[in-house]
Amino acid sequence: MRGLWTTARVKAAEDRVMARVPAGSLMRRAAFGVATVALEVLAGRRRVGLLVGAGNNGGDALWAGYYLRRRGVSVAAVLLDPPRAHAEGLAAFRRAGGRVVERLVDVDLVIDGIVGLSGRGPLRPAAAEHVAHLDAPVLAVDSPSGVDPDTGAVDGPAVRAAVTVTFGCLKPVHALADCGDVRLVDLGLGAELAGPDLLELEVSDVGAAWPVPGPTDDKYTQGVTGIAAGSATYPGAAVLATGAAVLATSGMVRYAGAAAEHVRSRWPEAICTGSITDAGRVQAWVVGPGLGTGLGAEGVLRAVLEAGVPVCADADAITMLANNPDLWDARDPDTPLVLTPHDREYERLAGKVGDDRVAAARRVAEKFDAVVLLKGHATVVAGPDGRVLVNRARTSWAATAGSGDVLSGLIGALLAAGVDPLLAAGCAARVHVLAAELAADGAPIPASSLLASVPDAIRAVRPLSSP
Numbered sequence: 001m002r003g004l005w006t007t008a009r010v011k012a013a014e015d016r017v018m019a020r021v022p023a024g025s026l027m028r029r030a031a032f033g034v035a036t037v038a039l040e041v042l043a044g045r046r047r048v049g050l051l052v053g054a055g056n057n058g059g060d061a062l063w064a065g066y067y068l069r070r071r072g073v074s075v076a077a078v079l080l081d082p083p084r085a086h087a088e089g090l091a092a093f094r095r096a097g098g099r100v101v102e103r104l105v106d107v108d109l110v111i112d113g114i115v116g117l118s119g120r121g122p123l124r125p126a127a128a129e130h131v132a133h134l135d136a137p138v139l140a141v142d143s144p145s146g147v148d149p150d151t152g153a154v155d156g157p158a159v160r161a162a163v164t165v166t167f168g169c170l171k172p173v174h175a176l177a178d179c180g181d182v183r184l185v186d187l188g189l190g191a192e193l194a195g196p197d198l199l200e201l202e203v204s205d206v207g208a209a210w211p212v213p214g215p216t217d218d219k220y221t222q223g224v225t226g227i228a229a230g231s232a233t234y235p236g237a238a239v240l241a242t243g244a245a246v247l248a249t250s251g252m253v254r255y256a257g258a259a260a261e262h263v264r265s266r267w268p269e270a271i272c273t274g275s276i277t278d279a280g281r282v283q284a285w286v287v288g289p290g291l292g293t294g295l296g297a298e299g300v301l302r303a304v305l306e307a308g309v310p311v312c313a314d315a316d317a318i319t320m321l322a323n324n325p326d327l328w329d330a331r332d333p334d335t336p337l338v339l340t341p342h343d344r345e346y347e348r349l350a351g352k353v354g355d356d357r358v359a360a361a362r363r364v365a366e367k368f369d370a371v372v373l374l375k376g377h378a379t380v381v382a383g384p385d386g387r388v389l390v391n392r393a394r395t396s397w398a399a400t401a402g403s404g405d406v407l408s409g410l411i412g413a414l415l416a417a418g419v420d421p422l423l424a425a426g427c428a429a430r431v432h433v434l435a436a437e438l439a440a441d442g443a444p445i446p447a448s449s450l451l452a453s454v455p456d457a458i459r460a461v462r463p464l465s466s467p
């Protein structure tokens with residue numbers, strides 16, 4: 001897992017390291033890393049422009065300009081706030097032959113040193129004006145300016161980076177927003193950084209957690225997933241959620257609901273019944289996709305919440321819980337619940353998501369004592385214990401109708417197999433995005449294609465050496 005640390009924690013750690021190393025050495029180490037990556041991106045081209053803000057982020061850019069000059073690169077800098085430009089950095093830059101200019105023209109690469117960890121809100125007008133006219137790729141120093149480093153929020157002009165060079169450790173922005181290719185320069189902060197604020201699963205974590213049958217397993221030992229989804233009007237949601245559970249693990253799947261005929265004809269391996277009362281025992285339920293919100297659906301939700309097994313509640317189940325808070329009383333307080341809202345469903349539960357999606361997911365996780373998977377370009381999974389996993393999709397191929405039904409089926413199957421609920425939601429989200437990418441291969445896809453790629457996605461995350 002990769003850790004991500006909020007800016008306040010990083011600054012505190014940097015301050016402690018700075019107190020025991022020579023003045024300016026951290027900045028020069030950071031800037032040397034920027035210059036090294038810049039040379040790689042330049043690949044032989046030789047004209048670099050710097051956008052230099054009022055703080056140490058601008059200082060990094062100026063020192064990077066100094067190192068690039070020493071490698072014979074032509075470097076011009078725009079100082080956005082000349083009196084406050086980093087004094088030592090500017091002196092070194094000028095000494096090495098760097099030029100200060102009014103505008104960047106004819107450059108092969110722009111280094112964004114406008115603002116870093118202390119940046120808040122969108123770019124200010126002068127910086128925005130320069131950024132609007134760029135026609136070269138941008139290397140962002142620490143984080144793309146105009147993107148909030150702690151939340152990844154963008155609500156106005158911002159830099160779009162091809163590559164971001166960050167220092168010491170990753171910050172939330174690197175997983176929550178588009179930073180291009182992210183490179184990390186070591187500043188020796190390790191010992192000063194306690195546990196991270198957020199975690200990002202790596203492929204190997206997902207592969208290690210994904211349940212696969214061992215030599216002694218049978219159809220029951222990986223858990224039985226129950227699917228309470230779909231309706232006569234929306235049978236598709238039932239077919240997709242059941243299919244996802246069928247493909248996710250080798251455990252058995254039971255479907256209970258009005259779409260039994262549709263599900264049976266598509267997934268003959270699922271045990272289908274018309275009603276939840278005769279569904280038989282399961283180790284986890286998925287409830288909600290396409291279920292409707294009428295009295296019958298409420299009865300189903302109540303029965304699932306009372307069943308004493310982990311539950312993944314999605315779509316209509318979330319709407320019902322929001323509209324009728326009495327339903328919460330049915331919940332067995334000792335069994336895990338995973339809620340998977342998109343922004344509108346979240347709003348029904350707890351008001352507007354706002355700019356800070358991590359804080360929003362945490363709020364609801366704590367309020368309902370549940371794991372909350374907040375859907376979005378970056379998926380945020382918050383546990384009631386304060387743990388948070390983030391997973392940013394590199395593409396938007398998964399944003400298609402029915403895609404959420406597949407995700408809830410995957411989560412349900414992992415819950416049934418006994419995977420920790422936070423990890424279940426995080427791993428399912430990761431495999432879901434990967435399945436979408438594999439299926440899309442450059443062209444839009446329906447959710448059924450995403451579903452068909454689930455086995456390939458699972459193969460892709462599994463360790464190479466495993467059978």
Ligand SMILES: NC(=O)C1=CN([C@@H]2O[C@H](COP(=O)(O)OP(=O)(O)OC[C@H]3O[C@@H](n4cnc5c(N)ncnc54)[C@H](OP(=O)(O)O)[C@@H]3O)[C@@H](O)[C@H]2O)[C@@H](O)CC1
Pocket residue numbers: 011014015018026027028030053054055056057058060114115116117118119120121122123124127141142143146167
């Ligand atoms: N600490 C360390 O050990 C190391 C730190 N390092 C580097 O320092 C960076 C942090 O530096 P920092 O704290 O000086 O602030 P920084 O991000 O440059 O911004 C400051 C100025 O920007 C302005 N500003 C704010 N928002 C804005 C916006 N939206 N659009 C435009 N401008 C905006 C705001 O101006 P003001 O509000 O005062 O007018 C403020 O004064 C860090 O990211 C890393 O690169 C490395 O060298 C490694 C060692």
Ligand SMILES: [K+]
Pocket residue numbers: 057112113114115116140141142143144145
């Ligand atoms: K920056």
